[in-house]
Amino acid sequence: MTKPQAIKAAEDRDQPLPEEYFDELEKFIIDMGDTQGALIEILHKAQCIFGYLPRDVQLFIARKLGIPAAEVFGVVSFYSYFTTEPRGRHTISVCMGTACFVRGSDQIIERFKEKLNIESNQITEDGNFTLKDVRCIGACGLSPIVMVDNKVYPRVEEENLDNIIKTYSSEGL
Amino acid sequence: MKICSLDDLSKIRNDRRSLNSRINGRSIEDRIEILVGLATCGISSGAKETQLAFENEIKEKNFKNISVIPVGCIGNCYSEPTVQINVPGQSPVIYGRVHVQDVPEIIEKHIRDGIPVDRLALTNPVDNKQMRIALRHCGLINPEDIFEYLACDGYEALGCAVTQMSPEFIIDEVKKSGLRGRGGGGFPTGVKWEITRAQPGERKYIICNADEGDPGAFMDRSILEGDPHCVLEAMAIGGYALGADQGIIYIRAEYPLAVSRLNTAISQARKLGLLGPNIFGSNFNFDIRIKYGAGAFVCGEETALINSCEGKRGEPNFKPPYPAQKGYWGYPTCVNNVETFANIAPIITKGSSWFASIGTEKSKGTKVFALAGKINNVGLAEVPMGITLRELIYEIGGGIRDGHKFKAIQTGGPSGGVISEEYLDTPIDYDNLIEIGSMMGSGGMIVMDETDNMVNIAKFYLEFSMDESCGRCTPCRIGTKRMYEIINKITSGKGTMADLNSLKQLTYMVRDSSLCGLGQSAPNPVISTMKHFMSEYLAFIPDPRAKLKFNVNKHSRKSKKAD
Numbered sequence: 218m219t220k221p222q223a224i225k226a227a228e229d230r231d232q233p234l235p236e237e238y239f240d241e242l243e244k245f246i247i248d249m250g251d252t253q254g255a256l257i258e259i260l261h262k263a264q265c266i267f268g269y270l271p272r273d274v275q276l277f278i279a280r281k282l283g284i285p286a287a288e289v290f291g292v293v294s295f296y297s298y299f300t301t302e303p304r305g306r307h308t309i310s311v312c313m314g315t316a317c318f319v320r321g322s323d324q325i326i327e328r329f330k331e332k333l334n335i336e337s338n339q340i341t342e343d344g345n346f347t348l349k350d351v352r353c354i355g356a357c358g359l360s361p362i363v364m365v366d367n368k369v370y371p372r373v374e375e376e377n378l379d380n381i382i383k384t385y386s387s388e389g390l
Numbered sequence: 391m392k393i394c395s396l397d398d399l400s401k402i403r404n405d406r407r408s409l410n411s412r413i414n415g416r417s418i419e420d421r422i423e424i425l426v427g428l429a430t431c432g433i434s435s436g437a438k439e440t441q442l443a444f445e446n447e448i449k450e451k452n453f454k455n456i457s458v459i460p461v462g463c464i465g466n467c468y469s470e471p472t473v474q475i476n477v478p479g480q481s482p483v484i485y486g487r488v489h490v491q492d493v494p495e496i497i498e499k500h501i502r503d504g505i506p507v508d509r510l511a512l513t514n515p516v517d518n519k520q521m522r523i524a525l526r527h528c529g530l531i532n533p534e535d536i537f538e539y540l541a542c543d544g545y546e547a548l549g550c551a552v553t554q555m556s557p558e559f560i561i562d563e564v565k566k567s568g569l570r571g572r573g574g575g576g577f578p579t580g581v582k583w584e585i586t587r588a589q590p591g592e593r594k595y596i597i598c599n600a601d602e603g604d605p606g607a608f609m610d611r612s613i614l615e616g617d618p619h620c621v622l623e624a625m626a627i628g629g630y631a632l633g634a635d636q637g638i639i640y641i642r643a644e645y646p647l648a649v650s651r652l653n654t655a656i657s658q659a660r661k662l663g664l665l666g667p668n669i670f671g672s673n674f675n676f677d678i679r680i681k682y683g684a685g686a687f688v689c690g691e692e693t694a695l696i697n698s699c700e701g702k703r704g705e706p707n708f709k710p711p712y713p714a715q716k717g718y719w720g721y722p723t724c725v726n727n728v729e730t731f732a733n734i735a736p737i738i739t740k741g742s743s744w745f746a747s748i749g750t751e752k753s754k755g756t757k758v759f760a761l762a763g764k765i766n767n768v769g770l771a772e773v774p775m776g777i778t779l780r781e782l783i784y785e786i787g788g789g790i791r792d793g794h795k796f797k798a799i800q801t802g803g804p805s806g807g808v809i810s811e812e813y814l815d816t817p818i819d820y821d822n823l824i825e826i827g828s829m830m831g832s833g834g835m836i837v838m839d840e841t842d843n844m845v846n847i848a849k850f851y852l853e854f855s856m857d858e859s860c861g862r863c864t865p866c867r868i869g870t871k872r873m874y875e876i877i878n879k880i881t882s883g884k885g886t887m888a889d890l891n892s893l894k895q896l897t898y899m900v901r902d903s904s905l906c907g908l909g910q911s912a913p914n915p916v917i918s919t920m921k922h923f924m925s926e927y928l929a930f931i932p933d934p935r936a937k938l939k940f941n942v943n944k945h946s947r948k949s950k951k952a953d
Contacts, residue, residue: 256701257701258681258682261643292702292703295703296683296704297684298643298683299685314606315605315834316605316606316768316836318850319838354430354644355607355644356430356467357606357762358431358762358769359434359435359467359470362434369430
């Protein structure tokens with residue numbers, strides 16, 4: 218929860234964020250009317266638009282709502298759903314709920330780390346995959362579960378991993 | 391069209407009477423029904439494709455009088471996609487693992503010739519032990535069609551409540567029923583409502599806690615996906631009883647399907663006037679909004695949940711003041727769990743004495759358990775309180791997978807403890823589970839066999855609690871981290887007996903001095919595994935006997951001196 222996430226200002230400047238994204242977000246905030254208590258909802262929307270919540274987006278929201286940027290960052294860094302780092306084209310989520318754990322999900326995420334050569338919450342060199350360990354997604358009957366974007370792979374075994382990676386690698390090219 | 395009175399409601403119900411018979415396990419005279427379980431588990435196993443295959447096959451073969459109905463979780467999660475077929479005059483047959491290629495066979499044999507396909511049929515001895523109250527409609531009605539809910543007495547309880555009952559009477563009924571909070575705390579629901587009602591001020595809130603964060607618990611998701619209206623109806627009843635005109639459902643962002651079905655349900659209810667101003671022609675107004683979580687386990691704690699609803703960091707507050715006194719934006723707020731709400735409507739329509747007749751002396755009614763882990767029939771089971779763990783595991787759960795031996799069962803998620811074999815015959819209720827060192831929690835039950843190492847399990851839960859600690863109070867923030875470091879040292883084979891001692895001391899320290907339930911219960915997995923499976927901890931310590939001897943010698947030398 219309280220994982221510190223460094224804000225990389227320099228990186229943001231390298232690739233300017235599209236203006237129209239900011240317009241869309243601004244429209245969402247204006248349409249909302251009363252923004253009291255709506256910060257989390259706005260952040261959900263912003264992450265949906267931008268894919269992640271870089272420093273500039275956080276500052277933008279803070280200005281629009283008239284609240285300190287520290288408050289926005291405080292909320293962003295508190296909740297694991299929000300990320301300040303860009304994501305890969307595909308997100309591989311390995312469920313780390315108990316039911317999956319006792320059926321070997323810890324081994325599965327280790328194999329993914331080896332195969333993709335990254336740690337969890339990191340992005341592969343080619344920008345194709347982000348690996349995540351996620352909390353129980355509540356489909357314990359199908360454990361162990363791997364989710365790629367929104368597609369659920371039930372009862373995954375170590376032999377299946379290459380296939381999963383292959384499916385999404387070729388698609389990305 | 392709006393429903394303005396109980397008469398309007400019964401008219402709609404009479405038009406759709408056929409549905410009511412489905413709920414009672416019969417099918418309508420000449421109509422065959424194919425129910426396809428389309429909850430998250432079903433969809434991820436391919437239930438949508440199965441549904442489509444049925445529809446195409448029926449069209450192709452030109453069958454009349456067959457309907458394919460999407461329903462919520464049927465409860466047999468181990469055998470998704472699950473399909474139930476109701477043929478008039480026969481008892482319903484449930485099929486498991488029905489994939490596209492199995493569809494023609496079922497259509498030809500079962501539907502055309504009337505002979506069930508034994509190969510796929512689930513022979514469930516389960517149902518005679520189960521008793522469905524909270525899950526009464528799950529897997530039987532289409533959750534995206536409000537008329538199906540109305541046809542099976544939906545919103546009848548709300549109608550009766552606002553037109554015929556006083557708020558005091560409702561609270562009294564809920565109190566007399568003995569219903570306790572199903573989120574795990576076990577606080578009497580009626581008392582919570584009464585306290586909130588007694589607070590001064592006009593503005594009050596009722597919140598539904600759908601932030602089901604316990605790993606291994608998925609009953610709330612199933613209820614929301616399978617029967618969202620039962621929660622909306624109960625929230626409205628609660629709102630009427632305690633004097634709130636606004637309800638909030640706080641739901642995890644990780645449950646997209648439940649969110650979308652809830653949104654559908656809310657807009658359908660608004661359209662029929664079952665939410666909004668002047669419900670059932672009375673002067674009671676009530677509406678519901680959804681607030682989204684963002685991935686924080688601690689937000690299941692009610693004060694943290696309220697902070698999160700306000701758009702802030704989800705950190706818990708010191709209690710008192712309780713949310714019932716000072717909650718959402720400072721107004722009296724009542725927070726109840728999804729499953730608790732799912733029990734309300736039957737209590738109102740069938741009466742408190744009916745509900746109180748089920749269960750044990752101090753825990754009334756039923757509880758939904760999510761059975762998972764090394765068990766054959768992974769799934770949801772709703773059973774009366776007081777059933778034993780043995781019945782749950784061996785009769786409903788179908789025993790341990792792959793012929794392994796039962797070792798322990800973990801209840802209550804990261805806040806609960808493990809229960810070893812000697813307690814398998816304990817009747818399950820709130821108080822008994824606490825007595826044997828675990829807790830009810832939200833009802834997740836993870837079964838473990840002899841291949842699971844209990845120290846690793848404790849480490850797994852500690853890592854979870856450490857990650858999810860919000861950082862507000864020191865004992866939890868630093869205590870869980872230190873405990874994790876020690877247990878990590880032990881499992882990597884570098885631990886000493888002194889480490890075991892400090893781990894034990896730390897557990898009590900963190901338990902007794904943390905601010906909220908998360909910290910207070912975070913050491914439970916360690917405490918209970920140390921109690922029941924100390925030998926496994928010792929096995930990790932290099933040469934524990936020598937060290938033990940050393941300590942004993944030291945101790946005896948000292949005592950000699952003292953003599």
